[in-house]
Amino acid sequence: MIALTVSDVSEPNSAVLRISELSKRMRTYGAPDAICVRNDSFAEEPFTAMVELVKNLWTGPIVLESDNPAILSRALVPVMDRRPILIGATGDNIEAFSIASGIFHCPLCLRADDLEGLMDLSAKAQSLGVKEILLEPVMRNMKQCLEICTDIKRLSEVMPEAAHPVLVRTWSGEYAMTMAAVTLLVDDAIIVADDLDEDSCETLHALVSSIR
Amino acid sequence: MRLPKTSRSYPAEIEELTIGRGDYTVGGARSPAFLDLDGARHRRPVIFGEAFDTLDGYHSSAASMFSGRQTDIEEWSVMWKELGADGICLRLTRDDSPDLVRRIVDRARIPVMVSADTDILKRTAETVTGSTLVLKCDGEEQSLEISKCSCGHVVVAKCDGSSPAELCERMMANGAEHIMVDLGNGRMDGSLGELRDRIAGYRMDGLMGVPGSQHTVICDVTETWDAHSEDVSARRASMFEAMAALTVMMAGADVVVVKGPGAADMARVYGEELADL
Numbered sequence A: 001m002i003a004l005t006v007s008d009v010s011e012p013n014s015a016v017l018r019i020s021e022l023s024k025r026m027r028t029y030g031a032p033d034a035i036c037v038r039n040d041s042f043a044e045e046p047f048t049a050m051v052e053l054v055k056n057l058w059t060g061p062i063v064l065e066s067d068n069p070a071i072l073s074r075a076l077v078p079v080m081d082r083r084p085i086l087i088g089a090t091g092d093n094i095e096a097f098s099i100a101s102g103i104f105h106c107p108l109c110l111r112a113d114d115l116e117g118l119m120d121l122s123a124k125a126q127s128l129g130v131k132e133i134l135l136e137p138v139m140r141n142m143k144q145c146l147e148i149c150t151d152i153k154r155l156s157e158v159m160p161e162a163a164h165p166v167l168v169r170t171w172s173g174e175y176a177m178t179m180a181a182v183t184l185l186v187d188d189a190i191i192v193a194d195d196l197d198e199d200s201c202e203t204l205h206a207l208v209s210s211i212r
Numbered sequence B: 001m002r003l004p005k006t007s008r009s010y011p012a013e014i015e016e017l018t019i020g021r022g023d024y025t026v027g028g029a030r031s032p033a034f035l036d037l038d039g040a041r042h043r044r045p046v047i048f049g050e051a052f053d054t055l056d057g058y059h060s061s062a063a064s065m066f067s068g069r070q071t072d073i074e075e076w077s078v079m080w081k082e083l084g085a086d087g088i089c090l091r092l093t094r095d096d097s098p099d100l101v102r103r104i105v106d107r108a109r110i111p112v113m114v115s116a117d118t119d120i121l122k123r124t125a126e127t128v129t130g131s132t133l134v135l136k137c138d139g140e141e142q143s144l145e146i147s148k149c150s151c152g153h154v155v156v157a158k159c160d161g162s163s164p165a166e167l168c169e170r171m172m173a174n175g176a177e178h179i180m181v182d183l184g185n186g187r188m189d190g191s192l193g194e195l196r197d198r199i200a201g202y203r204m205d206g207l208m209g210v211p212g213s214q215h216t217v218i219c220d221v222t223e224t225w226d227a228h229s230e231d232v233s234a235r236r237a238s239m240f241e242a243m244a245a246l247t248v249m250m251a252g253a254d255v256v257v258v259k260g261p262g263a264a265d266m267a268r269v270y271g272e273e274l275a276d277l
Helices: A012-029 A044-057 A069-082 A094-104 A115-127 A142-155 A174-186 A198-211 B060-066 B073-083 B097-108 B118-127 B140-147 B164-174 B191-207 B222-227 B234-251 B261-274
Strands: A002-007 A034-038 A062-065 A085-089 A108-112 A133-137 A167-172 A190-195 B016-019 B024-027 B046-052 B087-091 B112-115 B154-158 B178-182 B216-220 B255-258
Touching: A002 A012, A002 A044, A002 A198, A012 A044, A012 A198, A034 A044, A044 A062, A044 A069, A062 A069, A069 A085, A069 A094, A085 A094, A085 A167, A094 A108, A094 A115, A108 A115, A115 A133, A115 A142, A133 A142, A133 A167, A142 A174, A142 B261, A167 A174, A174 A190, A174 A198, A174 B234, A174 B261, A198 B191, A198 B234, B046 B073, B046 B261, B060 B234, B060 B261, B073 B087, B073 B097, B073 B261, B087 B097, B097 B112, B097 B118, B112 B118, B118 B140, B140 B154, B140 B164, B154 B164, B164 B178, B191 B216, B191 B234, B222 B234, B234 B255, B234 B261, B255 B261
Parallel strands: A002 A034, A002 A190, A034 A062, A062 A085, A085 A108, A108 A133, A167 A190, B046 B087, B046 B255, B087 B112, B154 B178, B178 B216, B216 B255
Antiparallel strands: B016 B024
16 A cells, blocks of 8 residues: 555645545556545544545545644544554553544554663553554664564564554655555565655555565 | 574575676575565665567667667667666577677676577677686576586576576586576566565575576566566566565565666665665
């Protein structure tokens, strides 16, 4: 899955244009195949409104990203049947995020700065009853993508805490495309990028189609 | 939580080859490509840019990137050096090719690879001294034939579906001293995944010490351009080519041949960053 981001601070008209543009890229180039709605406003109302908008205009998978589990839970209600991936769970809010994941039956993405912390978080989420876990290690460049994704892949052979899909959060532009490509080549990860242009979307989609 | 150690070690290393005037070393890997977790040698794959002695059938979008210098293969070769390529892959058809290669070797002073018919390859191998060429064969038959008269140059073992170890053994029996293995061309289609598996498998066999599997690997990704029509933007075609290059480099290719300068630049930068240079 390759998801591109729509921010909840976007003006409604520009958000409609953005979603329409992403839908066109999906039809033309095969990517993105998901949209991530990000809670940049840190407020409930714009986030909920943007989730509603995406729900109405986008038929593919949805990812919701917020640091605040309360805001995320309320915005989640109208799209709960689409089972969005929830991003934002860390060591500070894992309990509340686990409850939201359990109530709405949504996959939960866990974020930590290092692998030890990520495995601790994974164990805790499992103990709190989270059924579908994704791991989001913090990675700043393509070298770290290679090393950390390989490490997780090998850990998954011996540790149940590591045996979950990896999600990579990246930025925009050609470097983001390369980060995504490295991740896809090491592990069949889920990519969430701020933005990728048409050429990058087509290239990544062609790569995914070629190696699967 | 205390995590188990995931680093691995391997009983063997990939062979090292010196090409050009002795200033370029390829191979020598002791881990899967770029992987510091397993103690990677910090060395990136080398990137060769291709140049032709005729532009018949050459992709017009690719031609647009060489500022007209592609009409003269010597100028084109020098341009590849100016663009930062590690080497030049010459695709030759003319009878005077051996002298042409000698002139390009002297002018460009970077490693040269030659792709041509068997007669041209033989005469070029005899003509060029003082610089180790890579003789890029296009089939098993040519690999075996050129092995008989490689004059110390590197001969590419073009594996057309046969066992690389067996072909290399036969080439060595024919007299080849230095061999690079070609497990197929990189294209952005369903064959790329299989090629990646073949390269990674061969590399792992080499690291595990399987006899005949320690040779360096070359991969030509120029065919990625064939997926596009003539009016494709150079940027898009270059991104496809760069992704194919990245795929085979991460699988373990030591030498990559590209068509466009954009892809050459991206592949070099990717290699430098992944090798932590």
